[in-house]
Every structure is written in structure tokens, then in C-alpha cells.
Amino acid sequence: xxxxxxxxxxxxxxxxxxxxxxxxxxxxxxxxxxxxxxxxxxxxxxxxxxxxxxxxxxxxxxxxxxxxxxxxxxxxxxxxxxxxxxxxxxxxxxxxxxxxxxxxxxxxxxxxxxxxxxxxxxxxxxxxxxxxxxxxxxxxxxxxxxxxxxxxxxxxxxxxxxxxxxxxxxxxxxxxxxxxx
Amino acid sequence: xxxxxxxxxxxxxxxxxxxxxxxxxxxxxxxxxxxxxxxxxxxxxxxxxxxxxxxxxxxxxxxxxxxxxxxxxxxxxxxxxxxxxxxxxxxxxxxxxxxxxxxxxxxxxxxxxxxxxxxxxxxxxxxxxxxxxxxxxxxxxxxxxxxxxxxxxxxxxxxxxxxxxxxxxxxxxxxxxxxxx
Numbered sequence: 001x002x003x004x005x006x007x008x009x010x011x012x013x014x015x016x017x018x019x020x021x022x023x024x025x026x027x028x029x030x031x032x033x034x035x036x037x038x039x040x041x042x043x044x045x046x047x048x049x050x051x052x053x054x055x056x057x058x059x060x061x062x063x064x065x066x067x068x069x070x071x072x073x074x075x076x077x078x079x080x081x082x083x084x085x086x087x088x089x090x091x092x093x094x095x096x097x098x099x100x101x102x103x104x105x106x107x108x109x110x111x112x113x114x115x116x117x118x119x120x121x122x123x124x125x126x127x128x129x130x131x132x133x134x135x136x137x138x139x140x141x142x143x144x145x146x147x148x149x150x151x152x153x154x155x156x157x158x159x160x161x162x163x164x165x166x167x168x169x170x171x172x173x174x175x176x177x178x179x180x181x
Numbered sequence: 182x183x184x185x186x187x188x189x190x191x192x193x194x195x196x197x198x199x200x201x202x203x204x205x206x207x208x209x210x211x212x213x214x215x216x217x218x219x220x221x222x223x224x225x226x227x228x229x230x231x232x233x234x235x236x237x238x239x240x241x242x243x244x245x246x247x248x249x250x251x252x253x254x255x256x257x258x259x260x261x262x263x264x265x266x267x268x269x270x271x272x273x274x275x276x277x278x279x280x281x282x283x284x285x286x287x288x289x290x291x292x293x294x295x296x297x298x299x300x301x302x303x304x305x306x307x308x309x310x311x312x313x314x315x316x317x318x319x320x321x322x323x324x325x326x327x328x329x330x331x332x333x334x335x336x337x338x339x340x341x342x343x344x345x346x347x348x349x350x351x352x353x354x355x356x357x358x359x360x361x362x
Binding site for chain 1: 211215216229232236283303323
């Protein structure tokens with residue numbers, strides 16, 4: 001045996017004979033039991049969830065990349081869901097015109113507001129006007145009643161040309177603008 | 182090393198027997214962890230974590246016969262993790278005091294056991310230039326006296342890789358021994 005190998009062997013023998021001694025296995029035992037108890041309490045901890053999801057990947061950087069990619073995808077998904085919900089909410093606020101008469105341009109401001117109110121089925125658009133829901137319903141009923149009566153009056157006038165001419169003449173005399181009955 | 186019957190009972194979920202298993206296994210795990218990390222507290226932490234992992238995954242091992250290699254594999258992997266966590270220590274040259282301790286031991290009482298602190302200093306000094314794999318192979322082969330087959334199973338390296346790592350580690354250490362002793 002070469003002298004350097006002899007020295008090497010002696011060093012190795014010293015280290016082999018000096019097996020590290022564990023002063024107390026009881027401390028380790030106690031700690032292990034505590035850790036197991038804690039682990040059982042928090043069975044679904046983050047690291048376990050990660051292990052469960054990505055435990056099959058053994059290469060560290062691949063595992064980290066997968067976790068990062070997953071987190072990014074979750075963020076994108078949540079962001080898109082937010083946008084979709086916002087758009088749905090916006091669409092539900094928009095008016096869907098199904099009634100023929102609503103296509104007609106409202107003549108006055110009150111008619112415009114009432115039409116808007118009826119179509120949207122929501123709050124009265126003006127922020128300064130505060131009326132109750134009941135009052136609004138009553139107002140709408142009166143407006144409808146008025147419209148019906150106006151229609152009836154129109155029919156009566158249309159049915160009697162002489163009466164029509166007379167009313168038109170009276171309106172012109174009084175400088176009224178609306179003459180095309 | 183450990184009674185197979187005891188391992189089988191632990192596999193069945195017997196917690197009292199697991200305490201016994203901890204008591205029997207900890208010194209072996211501690212020996213490897215301490216030699217790998219050269220730090221008592223870190224080695225104890227690794228042993229604790231290893232025992233917790235054993236309890237959690239004991240049912241997954243196919244037979245009790247593979248227990249020994251399995252436990253060493255867990256310890257070595259946890260040591261790798263610890264070594265990775267550590268910041269790279271600044272290189273320290275030949276420590277006169279430590280080399281003096283080795284020199285005295287060789288000339289005086291080669292069979293006498295060293296204290297844990299001395300052992301950790303000597304191993305750190307001898308293996309400071311080795312990679313974690315080379316260090317693991319050296320410790321398992323020359324200090325824990327395991328066969329190349331066992332080391333291959335524990336470290337996941339091929340037999341030729343074990344041999345080449347061991348060759349490099351031995352060469353590096355014997356050069357140091359030759360230089361400083």
C-alpha cells in the first residue's frame with residue numbers, strides 16, 4: 001500500500017469509527033409525533049395540494065414552471081369570467097323594443113321619459129325627480145287612458161269630415177301649430 | 182437492521198409500533214444526514230422530516246425488504262434539498278487545527294471515536310470541493326460501507342456513474358490527505 005493510501009485509509013477508519021451519535025431519540029420521536037399530528041390536522045395544506053397536483057413531476061424547474069403556468073391560467077380565467085359577467089350585466093340593462101308604439105319618436109320630454117321607464121322597467125331616469133313606484137304606475141295608467149281617449153277622439157274626427165274641417169279652421173285661427181289631425 | 186415484522190405492522194397503521202420504528206431508524210438516518218450536512222441541528226431536522234415522510238408513505242412501499250434503501254433514499258434527497266437551500270459557503274483552505282486533529286488521531290489512537298463536532302469539521306474539510314452527488318456517494322460507500330448496487334438504488338445514479346463519482350471523490354480526498362498530512 002502506498003503511503004498516501006495508507007493515510008487515506010487511516011482517515012477513513014477514524015471517520016468510520018466515529019459514527020455520529022444521536023444524543024436523544026426521544027426528542028426526535030416527540031417532534032415526529034407532533035409533526036404527524038399537525039400534518040393530519042392540515043391535510044389539505046398548500047404544499048400537499050401542490051404535491052397532489054404536480055407530484056408526478058420530479059424535475060424541479062418543470063414543476064415550478066407548471067405551477068406558474070397554472071396560476072397564470074387561473075388568473076386569465078378569472079379575468080375573462082369578470083369581463084363576461086360585466087357584459088351580461090350590461091346587456092340586461094339594455095332596452096329590448098318589442099312594442100310597435102315604442103318605435104315612434106316620443107313627442108315630449110315626459111313621453112320620452114315614460115317610454116324609457118316602461119321599456120327598461122327600471123327607475124325613473126331623472127336623478128332629480130323622486131316619485132314612488134305607485135305614483136309612477138298611476139301616472140302611466142293616466143297616460144294610457146289619455147292616449148286611448150285621444151285615439152277615440154281622432155276616430156270621431158276622422159269619421160266626420162265637416163267636424164274635422166271645423167276644428168282645423170279653429171286651430172288655425174288660434175295659431176295652433178298642430179293642424180294635421 | 183430492523184425487524185421486517187415491525188415494518189409490516191407499521192404498514193398496517195400501528196402507531197405504537199411506529200414509535201419503536203422511529204427509535205430504531207433515527208440513528209442510521211442521523212448518521213447519514215450528519216455526515217452529509219456536517220450540522221447537528223440540520224441533521225436532526227432531516228431525520229424528523231424523514232420519519233414523517235415514512236409514516237405518510239410507508240403503505241406505498243411494495244415490500245418491507247426495501248425499507249432500508251428507501252429510508253436512505255429519503256434521507257439523501259432531503260440532504261440534497263438542504264444543501265441546495267444553503268448559500269454557497271466561501272471556500273476555506275486547510276484549517277491547521279482540523280488537520281492537526283486528524284494528524285494526532287492517526288499517530289495516537291486511530292480506532293478512537295471522534296466527537297460529533299470534530300467529525301463534522303473533518304468531513305467538511307475533506308469534502309468541501311465535492312458536488313452533493315460525489316459527497317453522497319463517498320459517504321454511503323466509504324463511511325456507511327454500502328455496496329455500489331445499494332448506492333445506485335439510493336441515489337438513482339447508474340452503477341457506472343456511482344463508480345466514476347466515487348473515483349473522483351476518493352482521488353480528491355486522498356490528494357488533500359497527501360497534501361496536508
